[in-house]
Amino acid sequence: MSSNELIKIFLSEDVGAPAYKVVRALAERGSASAIELSRHTGLAKSTMSALVAELKDASVIIEPEPSKDARASSRGRPAVQLSLNPQAGTSVGVLPGPDFIGIALVDAAHGIRDERSVEIKPNYSVDQGVEAVAELVQQAYAATGLQRETLLGVGLAMPGPFNHRTGVMLRSTLLPNWVDLDIGAHFAKRFDVPVIADNESNCAAIAEMTWGAALGQQDFLYAKFDEGVGGAVIVDGRVLRGALGAAGEIGHFMVDPDGPLCTCGSRGCLEAMMRWDAIVRPARALFGENITFPQIAGRAQEGDPGCVRLISDAAAAAGRALAGICAVLNPPLIVVGGRYVLAGEVFLRAMQESFDRHFHIRDQTDGGSVTPIVAGTFSNNRDSTLGAVGLVLREKPFTRSA
Amino acid sequence: MSSNELIKIFLSEDVGAPAYKVVRALAERGSASAIELSRHTGLAKSTMSALVAELKDASVIIEPEPSKDARASSRGRPAVQLSLNPQAGTSVGVLPGPDFIGIALVDAAHGIRDERSVEIKPNYSVDQGVEAVAELVQQAYAATGLQRETLLGVGLAMPGPFNHRTGVMLRSTLLPNWVDLDIGAHFAKRFDVPVIADNESNCAAIAEMTWGAALGQQDFLYAKFDEGVGGAVIVDGRVLRGALGAAGEIGHFMVDPDGPLCTCGSRGCLEAMMRWDAIVRPARALFGENITFPQIAGRAQEGDPGCVRLISDAAAAAGRALAGICAVLNPPLIVVGGRYVLAGEVFLRAMQESFDRHFHIRDQTDGGSVTPIVAGTFSNNRDSTLGAVGLVLREKPFTRSA
DNA sequence: ATCATTTAGTTCTAGGGTGAACTATTAACG
DNA sequence: CGTTAATAGTTCACCCTAGAACTAAATGAT
Structure with missing residues (x-):
């Protein structure tokens, strides 16, 4: 009709x-x-x-x-x-996690209509993932009463290094069976709309730009400090991708030439110093084998000296890295996401202080810092699924499946 | 008529x-x-x-x-x-040096028609500089037979931190009397055409993009290793300026947290490790008080072990810094200018090797490096004056002096 | 209240940009 | 050496877009 x-x-x-x-x-x-x-x-x-x-x-x-x-x-x-018209257009964002799949259903007026997820057996294949997504999408449409026919596109937040241009994952510990495949093609078998994918950090930045702390900002640096470390560079309202889709990978920014070995084969990468493992391991010596990163972050916020030290040391490294990056990019704003933010001011203030000490421009016109660092508004996973929706709403697909 | x-x-x-x-x-x-x-x-x-x-x-x-x-x-x-029509439009680029002023006269078809310079007493004022430029410009038009009335604009390559948006120099050891002034306004008194200024490194990048090694490249990182260290980020054919016009300032990228103190107040900035002074000082102990940086670079190219070591250590630091920057920007190309290039392969190869060791993406599709580093085509000063011309040809002025 | 000012949105017509169909000029292929 | 395919450039009628001048709806000053 x-x-x-x-x-x-x-x-x-x-x-x-x-x-x-x-x-x-x-x-x-x-x-x-x-x-x-x-x-x-x-x-x-x-x-x-x-x-x-x-x-x-x-x-x-x-x-x-x-x-x-x-x-x-x-x-x-x-x-x-x-x-x-929110009745006439809807978008779906997908995060294929290691042992779960999350989706978000958003209407064309940016109304977040449904968010749901399902557990899935680790090491699942792309096609198994596609099926699970199809099931979730159907549930979401049924629950909201929106029309499945109004789907404008599916966005994918890939948890790992992903080349937006070629549509291929380079490597991944979380999704080992998704590497080196044309993921868009697999989804196209089940969805007759454009499928757009990008790495999780870029998606998170888009979520913050669309609904969150970076609302309306055209230029900012996004940094995600979670289990790993990632980021995104937003220039003129667009995500900078780089030659191999690796732009924004602040995790492999070298902070200390003699620092710990990183999975990438370099030394002293920010990720090598900040990944949860690097924090949790020393914490276990003090607090027992069962302590988790979120617990450490929580105890830091409550003032536990050991946890404060672990978090603020990591924050100092982060601030130093961000200062180096900002020497080159000089963005007007830094937005920070990931579960390090659970430590609150303990983390943010230490990072800002370290940043201000290492950033070469110190003249500040008014009271504030030259480059304000603010916490993002989205929790983990939500930033990814919502950002994946943003991908659909912002990026023009290369090919169209009419 | x-x-x-x-x-x-x-x-x-x-x-x-x-x-x-x-x-x-x-x-x-x-x-x-x-x-x-x-x-x-x-x-x-x-x-x-x-x-x-x-x-x-x-x-x-x-x-x-x-x-x-x-x-x-x-x-x-x-x-x-x-x-x-090269007869109908011409542009002038200006480099106000510490004790000289250089200009270039280029026609609208990118024909380089005249390049000349004149010595000037150090610590000259802006107005003295403007007068000297006016004189040089008149000579250039007379020598080429071009019409002064065809002038489309004047570009200025500022040797020091310069905010393109506000048109003000932040600080400068070379041009102390040019700081905190509306330089465009001073030039407007003598030139009734738009005056556009940017820092020297950005100009050099524009010169390489317009005539040189980056011809036709829309995205690349430019690095200038000369007396000081500067750079520029080109995204989508445009110079990235940043919030305070400080984007591309790779000189204050921190390489070593325990490195030498830098003029900016941080430690281990790339510039602190690579500025001529840091090379010349140790060289003097070996080669006498009169040795200059270009001589060191030349001896390095000839194979003198001490000079090779000085240059290649600096190159290693540079490669490390570029790797960190590329982790965030991931440009498809790096163009290198400045007089470090006089050392030739001694410098470039050491830098490329250090880069490849520290850059986290090592997969290389074909034989070459993931991120090729190539030498720029322009010598010092020429890159600035020609780039300043490029400024006129590329940037839209904010205001127009009809 | 009333009026000046400011910003948002509408109407209408002239003219300028577009798409479709055309011609022009080359390289590759048998 | 003609044919085919590919790319560059031209012509022209029509429709769409822009600009000027208008109305509409708010604030704030007198």
């Missing part, structure tokens, strides 16, 4: 078409006024006016309830917010 | 106009065919066809002699190369 103009435009190849630009701009932002859209797309507001009317008629965009939030920004006629 | 359409379009505010896009695209590239222009500007080739005809009539663009170079790229009708 309804031919769903939204999907048609969203998946169109005609990148230059005004409708495409507007739909994509709204998919990225969630909502925006006509005048903002006209500025961001470069189209005249007269064009926007006509186009918005047309897209409203076609149920591609809607005017969401103005809500009660303080719209009193400036004077003048208030702008009417627009968003894509 | 001739109203000079080229200048009118080049300096127009109407950034969306097709003619503007075409002129700017040609200014960047030097020459291009109609179909390339249509691809790069996003305009239809029908539009391009009409526009090119119109611009030819107005003497804005010309068809340069096909020259004899192998055009046999592929089959099909060969593309006709186009370039801006």
Whole structure:
């Protein structure tokens, strides 16, 4: 019946078409006024006016309830917010974990509609993963009452080094059976929509940019300190991928030439100094064999001196690494995610102090730091699944499976 | 008489106009065919066809002699190369050195028409510098027979930390009297065209991208190892500036936390380990008080063991730093400039080896390195003046002095 | 209250850019 | 040496986009 103009435009190849630009701009932002859209797309507001009317008629965009939030920004006629029709477009984000699979279902207006996960036997194959995802997706649509036909694309957050351009995982301890395969092709067997994949850290950065602490930021450095260490570089609102898709891999940034050996074969990589194992091992000598990293982080926040020291030493290394990176990138903001953040200020403050000591620009105009470091808003796993959704909403797929 | 359409379009505010896009695209590239222009500007080739005809009539663009170079790229009708009319548009690049001022005069077709310099008393003021530049520019136009009225803009390569956005030098040992001033405004008193400034390293990268070793490269890391250490990050054909214009400052990348103290107040900065002084000082103990860095570099190339060691130790530090930077940026190419390159393979090979040992991605598809490091084509000073010209040809000025 | 000011959005027409179909010019292939 | 395929460039009618001038809706000052 309804031919769903939204999907048609969203998946169109005609990148230059005004409708495409507007739909994509709204998919990225969630909502925006006509005048903002006209500025961001470069189209005249007269064009926007006509186009918005047309897209409203076609149920591609809607005017969401103005809500009660303080719209009193400036004077003048208030702008009417627009968003894509959440009934007409939905996206799925997937995190294939080592022993679980998590997904998120988000509508085109950035409404997070469903998040669920299922356990799965380790060392599962790609096809087993695809089946599990298909099952979860069906459940999610059933639970929300959304139409499966409105699916715009599937995003994948890959837990390991992944080449976004070639679509191939380079290596992975978590998903050994997913290496060197065309993962998109496997998903295409079950999903007739574009499948877009990127590494977990890049996804996490996108999640923070779309819903979290980096909302509206066009340039920032994202750092994820979790079991491993990863990151992402956002330039001009886009994820920097690099020649081999390895941009943002701050885990293998060398902090100390004589530091511990890293899995990559170098010495003193940030990851070698910060990975959970490097923290948990010495902690066990003091607190027994069963202590876990989150517990250490928690005890650090409560003030336990040994745990504070372990966390703050790691934070010092992190701050030093970030200072080196910022000497080259000089971003206006650093967003930090991963479960190190569970240690709270113990971790963040030590990192900021170390950063400020090692960053070569110390002149600060006002009170604050030259490069503020803020904690991300998303917990682990959520950042990945939601970021994978963001992948669908932001990245143009190379090929289209009509 | 001739109203000079080229200048009118080049300096127009109407950034969306097709003619503007075409002129700017040609200014960047030097020459291009109609179909390339249509691809790069996003305009239809029908539009391009009409526009090119119109611009030819107005003497804005010309068809340069096909020259004899192998055009046999592929089959099909060969593309006709186009370039801006070199008679109608010229740019000047300026390097205000500590005790000299150098300029380059380049036409709109990327023809390097004149390069000259003059000595000047150290600690000169901005206004004294402006006068000297004005004199040099007049000489250059007189010598080439080009029209001074065709000047499209003046580019400045600032030897020191410079904020491209605010147009202010932060500090400088070479030009102490240029700090904290609106340098563009001083030049505007003598030149009624846009004045665009950036730091020397960024300019050098632009020179390599426009004429040199990075010709046609859209993404690369530029590193300059000279008296000091600087660099630039090129993403998608644009210079990354960063929040405070400090992006690319690889000199203050920390290599060794216990290394020598740096002028910036940190320890073990790459610059602290590589600046000429750090090389020349130990060399003097062996070779006498009068030895200079270029001599050391030369002796290293000739195989003198002591000089080889000094240079290759520095190269090892450089390779380590570049590996750390590339862990985050993962560029497909590194271009190296500055007078360390005078040591030739002694320097470059040691750097590449150190890089390969410390870079975490070692899988190499073919024989070559994952991240090739190549020497830039321009000698010192030339890279700056020519890059400053590139600034004029590539960057859109914020304000226009009609 | 009223009016000036500011910002958002609409209307309408002229003209400019586009796509489709065309011609032009080359290399590769038998 | 013609044919085929591939790429570059041209023509032209039509529709879409932009700009000017307008209305609409808010704030804040008098």
